[in-house]
Amino acid sequence: MEIAVCIKQTPDTEGAVHPAADGYSVAPFDGTWIINPHDEAAVELALQLKDSAGAHVTVVALGPARVEKALREALAMGADAAVHVKCDAMPVDPAVTARALAEELAKRHWSLILAGEVAIDSQGAQVPQRIAGRLGIPCVGAVEAATIDEDHCHVQRMVEGAREYVQCTIPAVLAINRRLAEPRYPTFRGIMQAKRKPVDVVEARLGGTGMAVRRAYLPDSREKGHMVQYGANTAADAVRFLRAVAKVI
Amino acid sequence: MAGNIIVVAEHGEGGVRSTSREVFTLAQELASATGGEWAAVVIGSVEDAVVGSPRVLHVPRPAGRDPDTCAAAAAHAAEVFGTGIILLAATATGKDVAARLAAMLGVALAQDCTGCRISEDTILLTRAPYGGKVNVEMQMLTDPWVATVRPRSFAPLAGSRAAVVETMDAALPAPMLQVRSEAMSKDLDLDVSEAGIVVSGGRGMQGPEHWGILKELVDALGPRATLACSRPVSDAGWRPRSEHVGQTGRTISPDLYIACGISGAVQHVAGIASSKWIVAINRDPAAPIFRVADYGIVGDLFEVVPALTRQLRGSQ
Ligand SMILES: Cc1cc2nc3c(=O)[nH]c(=O)nc-3n(C[C@H](O)[C@H](O)[C@H](O)COP(=O)(O)OP(=O)(O)OC[C@H]3O[C@@H](n4cnc5c(N)ncnc54)[C@H](O)[C@@H]3O)c2cc1C
Ligand SMILES: Nc1ncnc2c1ncn2[C@@H]1O[C@H](COP(=O)(O)O)[C@@H](O)[C@H]1O
Numbered sequence: 001m002e003i004a005v006c007i008k009q010t011p012d013t014e015g016a017v018h019p020a021a022d023g024y025s026v027a028p029f030d031g032t033w034i035i036n037p038h039d040e041a042a043v044e045l046a047l048q049l050k051d052s053a054g055a056h057v058t059v060v061a062l063g064p065a066r067v068e069k070a071l072r073e074a075l076a077m078g079a080d081a082a083v084h085v086k087c088d089a090m091p092v093d094p095a096v097t098a099r100a101l102a103e104e105l106a107k108r109h110w111s112l113i114l115a116g117e118v119a120i121d122s123q124g125a126q127v128p129q130r131i132a133g134r135l136g137i138p139c140v141g142a143v144e145a146a147t148i149d150e151d152h153c154h155v156q157r158m159v160e161g162a163r164e165y166v167q168c169t170i171p172a173v174l175a176i177n178r179r180l181a182e183p184r185y186p187t188f189r190g191i192m193q194a195k196r197k198p199v200d201v202v203e204a205r206l207g208g209t210g211m212a213v214r215r216a217y218l219p220d221s222r223e224k225g226h227m228v229q230y231g232a233n234t235a236a237d238a239v240r241f242l243r244a245v246a247k248v249i
Numbered sequence: 250m251a252g253n254i255i256v257v258a259e260h261g262e263g264g265v266r267s268t269s270r271e272v273f274t275l276a277q278e279l280a281s282a283t284g285g286e287w288a289a290v291v292i293g294s295v296e297d298a299v300v301g302s303p304r305v306l307h308v309p310r311p312a313g314r315d316p317d318t319c320a321a322a323a324a325h326a327a328e329v330f331g332t333g334i335i336l337l338a339a340t341a342t343g344k345d346v347a348a349r350l351a352a353m354l355g356v357a358l359a360q361d362c363t364g365c366r367i368s369e370d371t372i373l374l375t376r377a378p379y380g381g382k383v384n385v386e387m388q389m390l391t392d393p394w395v396a397t398v399r400p401r402s403f404a405p406l407a408g409s410r411a412a413v414v415e416t417m418d419a420a421l422p423a424p425m426l427q428v429r430s431e432a433m434s435k436d437l438d439l440d441v442s443e444a445g446i447v448v449s450g451g452r453g454m455q456g457p458e459h460w461g462i463l464k465e466l467v468d469a470l471g472p473r474a475t476l477a478c479s480r481p482v483s484d485a486g487w488r489p490r491s492e493h494v495g496q497t498g499r500t501i502s503p504d505l506y507i508a509c510g511i512s513g514a515v516q517h518v519a520g521i522a523s524s525k526w527i528v529a530i531n532r533d534p535a536a537p538i539f540r541v542a543d544y545g546i547v548g549d550l551f552e553v554v555p556a557l558t559r560q561l562r563g564s565q
Contacts, residue, residue, distance in 0.1 A: 011379070013380070013515050014515055017383050018383070019383055026378075026379075095351070095355075120380065120496055120519075121378060124360060125348060125360040126348035126360065128348075129345070130351070134352070141344075144490070157341075158490055159340070159430070160341055160342070161491065162433060163431050163433060164314070165431070168426045177497060178496075178497040179493075210356060210389065210391040211391075215386040217384050219382075219522070222541060227534075228545070230549070230553050234548070238544060239564060241544055242544075246544075248505040249446070
């Protein structure tokens, strides 16, 4: 079984993100970069299928030179091969990313293509569905549990007020939610082996963008909140605040 | 500036969901600004869905919840109606269908928009990426384009004018997914993304057996209120996953969010940052939740929460 996992390198969740001085873009991030947390769970699922069914796992990342580090991290977790779809900067339009990734993925047959539900930075929430659309294969979004047999996958997902059980044939694209599995840590041996594993580099073919950022700004900062030590009058004061100031009850 | 506008409406037993009626409000505003017309697209059964839009494009389809047929039905309606803008609510289903629809049409999609304004004839969509750390305004460059709208970003369109219903025949593809859905058993009927007031419990609640005090607070706050929780709480099975808010759970924007025994990790705050007012109850004055709270109460939640409930009940 050949599995591809699309991983996006994103700023660490704790990292500070600012508008750039130009007022219309987001400033280059200068903190720690991580593998998108949902994608890490996708890598974990692929590695579980490697452990249980001997799957061969290839991780694929599109982006500038820095994303090689994310690929090495996934190799250290246990992925077998990596493809770096290289471009100068991360595209603003997820459709552009999806097109270039789909072009790369179409070069080989995959039993399964895994991705994350959403990138925590740009929050595009569409690359997996677009890849599946381009390849003409089924896609299931926001997957929280999955089992794969010879020719089908059976997955569970949550939507508002309901749990869905979805079945489809493979090959398929599954967009994984982090809740599916906690990713394993790379072992020392894994890290050493990752250094010797191949990272194929291909040039991304990026088409025109379908959207542009016209302004970036900080959200209204909350005024320094009112903070009190709980005491005899707190409940009455708090309720008065909610009624008279916030006017929400 | 743009052609007509459609809203792909989600509907259930109670009619069109409030999250979709909020999108009707945006559609109506955009239609009057651009001089276009707007209509709701209702896929499947139409009986329970004719609420609040002047015009309904009804696409019948086989029973089932396959998102690709939904997207194909919406694409058909968009084509027939001369549509430049396709809107959906940014619910789990709405986002998934929107992604398939945009892929099918080969056009741009902005998910989870929190606002919209028109500047010099250009429609700018507001988004809150990076877990709400920055806001951006996007211009869409394809025709048509697709956007989903974060629940509670607009007021639901009021009134239920009688709609003109046009039924259209669409050749829909055979579903690739077989979907079986199981309603979650819920103590409360309101989805967490639709609630005006959310009372949320974290690990400080110490165990599922203590949720009674939060339910009583919800009760005292009235029918607009519901429950949510932090991720460790749903991971431990204390509360259903549908209540988990944050980076890996739901993103919500209630008028009032009351965090009880929640430390306020960035991953948690990512899901609640667009709440209008945040109240935090935590016994640790250094808990990061107080940095985002408008009203912070330092104290033992097992005292504070029942006191709030008593106060609300006693002073109505
Ligand atoms: C990739 C990733 C994704 C994540 N996604 C999410 C997410 O989507 N949502 C989410 O919530 N978390 C998420 N997390 C986890 C997050 O980092 C925190 O660990 C989590 O939010 C902490 O939950 P908590 O506040 O309930 O528990 P804790 O951090 O343990 O906080 C409990 C709080 O309760 C207070 N407390 C204890 N007893 C009392 C009392 N009697 N009265 C008053 N206060 C009391 C304590 O002072 C403390 O501040 C994610 C983590 C990772 C790594
Ligand atoms: N630049 C990228 N390289 C590899 N995979 C990506 C990239 N961007 C997005 N993806 C994949 O698509 C998923 C959803 O991304 P998005 O649609 O941008 O929110 C991510 O979790 C990744 O699995």
